[in-house]
Amino acid sequence: MQLIVEKNEAAISQVAADLLFGKMISKHRVNLAITAGATPQKTYELLVEKVKQKSYLKHVHYYNFDEMPFLNQEAHDGVTMTCLKNLYFTPAGIPAQQIHPLTASNYQTHDARLLADGGLEAIFIGIGADGHFCGNLPQTTHFQDETVAVDVTSRPDMADILKNEMVKAGVSEDLACDYYVTMGPKSVMAAQQVILMAIGEAKAKIIKQALFGEVRQAVPASILQLHPNLLVLLDEAAAREIMS
Known part of the structure; x- marks a missing residue:
């Protein structure tokens, strides 16, 4: 694991933008999986x-x-x-032929498609306060899972999470499905590099628990400790528990 800590969100976002742009400067095809949400907003502003x-x-x-x-x-x-x-594709003017959506219709062939495309150069992810990464929340997927659909009908808390995500995206919660699709831990671990970014004091405890504690299913992101090329980008607030 490589750890980079910068003073604040602006500084670590600049590091992330520079790093991702550096990945793009290549003579061969570069495949990147990137995160949505609040954490990368400044990174994408810089990257655009x-x-x-x-x-x-x-x-x-x-x-x-x-x-x-x-x-x-x-x-x-x-x-x-x-x-x-x-956040990124439209303001950056990324052509549609360079964007390969994972959907509810194609998730079963997603891993084969990535393999045929040469695999992921890097996957840029965040981490939730509960230790989730991508759609791998506690009690939803297992370490051995590849890309899967997760049924939330038996989990009222998960249904609420999906509705909240809809609202944050500016969409009526009435449009929330009872499932979602995600690359499982095994699929994520197949990337050549995992770049994990966390910002703010609210992430400090889970950073210590997930990346410096026991590897266990109850903390999904703990599996990332085992990746041979894990890069962790933190601001000082998110690094507080591991730097003290």
Whole structure:
């Protein structure tokens, strides 16, 4: 594990943007899976300025690693892709042929598609306060899972989480499905590099528990300790528990 700590969100976001852009400068195809949500917002603002109108980056291909589809809206983007388009793809002018959505319709062939495309150069993820990464929440997936659909009908708490994500994406919670799809731990661990970013004091405890504690199913992100090329990007607030 490599750990980089910067003073604040602005500084660590600059590191993340520079790092991702560095991955793109290559003579061969580059496959990146990137996160949506609040954590990478400043990173994408910086990255947009680096990549927009850069024709020499046409070899860079993007994948989402989870998706929450809208009820009866299979022809439309789900929550994750909607967020990624708003945060990054649209302002950066990324051509549609370089974006490869994971959806409820193709999740069963997602791992085979990634393998055929040459695998992921890197996957850029966040971490939840409960230790989840991607859609791998406690008691939803197992370490051996590849890309799967997660049924939340027996988990009222999970149904509420999905509805909250809909609301944050500006969509009516009435459109929330009773399932979502995600790359499982095994699929994530197959990436050449895992880049995990966390910002703020609210993430300090789980960073210590997940990355420096016991590897166990109850803390899904703890499996990332075993990745041979894990890079962790933190601001000082998120690093508080491990730096004291």
